[in-house]
Amino acid sequence: MGRFDAYHSKVLCDHLCEQIHRLAKRPLRLMEVCGGHTMAIRKHGIPSLLPDIISLLSGPGCPVCVTSPSFIDQAIYLAGQSNMIICTYGDLLRVKGSNGSLEMARTEGKNVRVIFSALEALEMARREPEKMIIFLGIGFETTAPATAAVIIQAKKHAIRNFFVLSAHKLMAPAMEAIVSNDIPINGYICPGHVSAITGTSIYKKIVEDFRIGCVVSGFEPLDLLQTIFMLVRQAETDRPALDIQYSRVVKPWGNQKAIALMEEAFETVDDWWRGLGILNASGLKPKASYHEFDAAEVFQIPANNISDPEGCICGEILKGLQLPVDCRLFGKSCTPENPEGACMVSSEGSCQTYYHYEHRR
């Protein structure tokens, strides 16, 4: 994007790196939670530009990586019902449930369609009134408002054949769970696009109660380096703070319209996270006043508890306790072409980004 090219400037990157090297005196573990950051950090080779005493860890912010395998099972079950069409973002297609992925279900002739926007699913419901359209709502606060907007539209236009199966999650409860589990972290590189919606108040507790610095970051190399600089400065002066590096997009109060839509359509529920288990009020489902659009309320869906493939350590990786290369399946039976675990499926997953950008170096 020509207009923001300066955020790739080699001169300014070198300048920032020099400042970081001057400032950093003690070992620091900084965690990025957003999958988009994980990808950008590896793609631009940021770790190799930093002093050895700074380590960057990936957290639980890739939606595909934390989604439960039973959600996939539920989606595949619905895809097998007559007259139902499952609409999903492409990211979810290859995640395995207990009996294969949505992609495999599609190959077997089940009705699974990939869409780019929740609005496409609603359009499909309008166009094909004889079919029941089930939209798989996944993602954090960046994608949840779009799902909320679509549910509200469905109600407004009395579209009766549109449903959402929600696995939407909230970012802050997982970040709090990590620090309250005593996983050693000295600062959070906070997700830029989640924060564009939520604003910064969701990180208050992490800064005030746990005394962990939180800086909301953009996605370009300069953004990430400046964020790391800010976190190093906070740590070196022992002043953890809540800061916005990505000020061209993120306001402290967030996107009020999007927040209002989420509050109108959703309520919080306890939800399961890979690696972290069940966290209080960490998921979103349609409110009672929108139950007629909640696939989990309307349809009888068999529930089953299944676990990750034998040997997969995604859960530990998502907490920053182990690295993809520590997994004995990494690059052997588990590759991007043939992923075993969820962290290898998404282009933003730790294992896949490691595979592409580190493994081959």
Add this chain to the structure above:
Amino acid sequence: MCLSIPAEVITLKDDTALVSVNGLEVNVSTLLLDNLKTGDYVLIHSGFAIEIIDSEEAEKTLSVIRHMRISK
């Protein structure tokens, strides 16, 4: 999943904006944003404009980086 791309608003109609992403024109929903104007730069996420990109702030950030100096 959380990747968003910058785009320039070309025209606005009802709840939809025609935007240009590096010269490629697409329609996106404006249900999540009020007060959009043509010429605004916005971030697009799964078919929705989710926030306006503030060019002044973009410049300010760069200028902070340019003027940063740490003495050893």
